[in-house]
Amino acid sequence: xxxxxxxxxxxxxxxxxxxxxxxxxxxxxxxxxxxxxxxxxxxxxxxxxxxxxxxxxxxxxxxxxxxxxxxxxxxxxxxxxxxxxxxxxxxxxxxxxxxxxxxxxxxxxxxxxxxxxxxxxxxxxxxxxxxxxxxxxxxxxxxxxxxxxxxxxxxxxxxxxxxxxxxxxxxxxxxxxxxxxxxxxxxxxxxxxxxxxxxxxxxxxxxxxxxxxxxxxxxxxxxxxxxxxxxxxxxxxxxxxxxxxxxxxx
Numbered sequence: 587x588x589x590x591x592x593x594x595x596x597x598x599x600x601x602x603x604x605x606x607x608x609x610x611x612x613x614x615x616x617x618x619x620x621x622x623x624x625x626x627x628x629x630x631x632x633x634x635x636x637x638x639x640x641x642x643x644x645x646x647x648x649x650x651x652x653x654x655x656x657x658x659x660x661x662x663x664x665x666x667x668x669x670x671x672x673x674x675x676x677x678x679x680x681x682x683x684x685x686x687x688x689x690x691x692x693x694x695x696x697x698x699x700x701x702x703x704x705x706x707x708x709x710x711x712x713x714x715x716x717x718x719x720x721x722x723x724x725x726x727x728x729x730x731x732x733x734x735x736x737x738x739x740x741x742x743x744x745x746x747x748x749x750x751x752x753x754x755x756x757x758x759x760x761x762x763x764x765x766x767x768x769x770x771x772x773x774x775x776x777x778x779x780x781x782x783x784x785x786x787x788x789x790x791x792x793x794x795x796x797x798x799x800x801x802x803x804x805x806x807x808x809x810x811x812x813x814x815x816x817x818x819x820x821x822x823x824x825x826x827x828x829x830x831x832x833x834x835x836x
Contacts, residue, residue, distance in 0.1 A: 588679040588789050591620040593686040595648055598630025600684035600705060603778035604785065605637050606822065612815045613782055616789045620676050622669060624648045624688055640676070644668050648687045659691075666693040673698070680788055682781065683743065687720070692745055700751070700795050702743040703788070705781050707773050709737040709755050715748030725766035725773070734760050736769060738777045740784040742800065751800040753793060756780045778823060783812060 594601045601621065607613040621634040621641040625648060634641040646665035652658040670693060673681065683690075683704040695702065708714035708724050714736075719727065728736045737757040744750040756776040760769060787793050792803045 588616040589619040589677055590616050590680050590682060590785065591622055591673055591676065591678040592618065592682045592684050593622045594630040594684045595623055595625045595628055595687040596630060596685040598628070598633045598684070599774060600682075600777055600781055601630050602633055603819075603823075604682065604684070604782055605633070605639065607782040607816075607819055609637075610818045610822065612819055613786055614789075614815075616680070616785065620672075620678060622672065624665065624686075630685075642672055644672070646688045662688070662691050663693065666691045670694050670697050680785065682785060684781070689747060690743060695743060695745055700742050701788075703740055703753065703781075703784060704743050704748070704750070705777055706739045706741070706748050707736075707770065707777065709735065709739055709757060711739055711741070711748045711752075715739075717747055719748070722766045722770060725769045728760065729764060729766060729769065736760055736773060738773055738780055740781055742795065751795050751798055753784045753787065753800045753802070754780050775823065779816065779820065782819075783816070786812060 592601050592604060604613070605618050608616070608618050618639055621630065621639055623631060623641065623643055624646040626643045631641055631643070644665055647658055647661050650661070652661065665688070679701065681698055681702040683702065690702070706715055708728060713731065714724050714727050725736070735757055737755055739752055740754045741748070741752045742750040756779070758769070758773050758776055787802060790808070792808060794801045794803070
């Protein structure tokens with residue numbers, strides 16, 4: 587059994603989707619063993635508690651002011667050092683960043699080389715990735731640029747920001763009259779399906795990084811088996827959306 591740690595700073599919808607995939611038996615041979623957050627007030631903490639998933643709060647640089655750049659980097663390095671220690675203590679095999687509002691430093695990236703994933707809410711990481719591109723900023727930029735397609739990307743984390751080897755991407759069409767909020771909602775549906783798939787590929791040893799590119803092995807009917815298992819989550823996801831629609835109409 588492999589052990590997964592999720593780093594998150596916000597509401598935790600991707601954390602919830604990953605945990606649901608594990609609960610439904612879709613994710614196999616991997617356990618959601620730990621939540622790491624840098625915000626003690628983040629809603630994701632309550633989700634972890636409800637699911638009896640251990641959680642650790644490590645103060646980093648998120649929502650903090652520093653007297654100098656040096657002080658900020660010192661705090662970032664202290665976060666990385668403590669995080670590496672906790673990951674080793676919990677025997678973590680893979681880390682998934684899910685709305686984690688802090689760039690990881692070289693210490694943790696090197697310690698878990700090609701064992702840290704991130705999900706970004708766009709397909710074009712050159713134009714709509716990097717510093718400052720997160721949340722609604724991404725979707726607003728996509729709409730301002732007049733794009734007809736967006737989506738999400740799961741990639742390994744390296745020393746860059748949103749430039750690590752791409753593992754999986756899912757596409758979402760931009761519709762006439764789209765707002766950043768509407769586009770974000772449709773992309774989020776795909777995020778919740780795509781991230782667990784990438785986690786399973788890694789767990790199954792189906793990803794090899796060569797010359798900075800992630801090579802995916804889907805041989806032997808892997809994709810068909812995954813799609814059959816994930817039907818349970820897709821149905822569950824649709825049920826949740828229907829419940830929200832009913833609640834909003836009453």
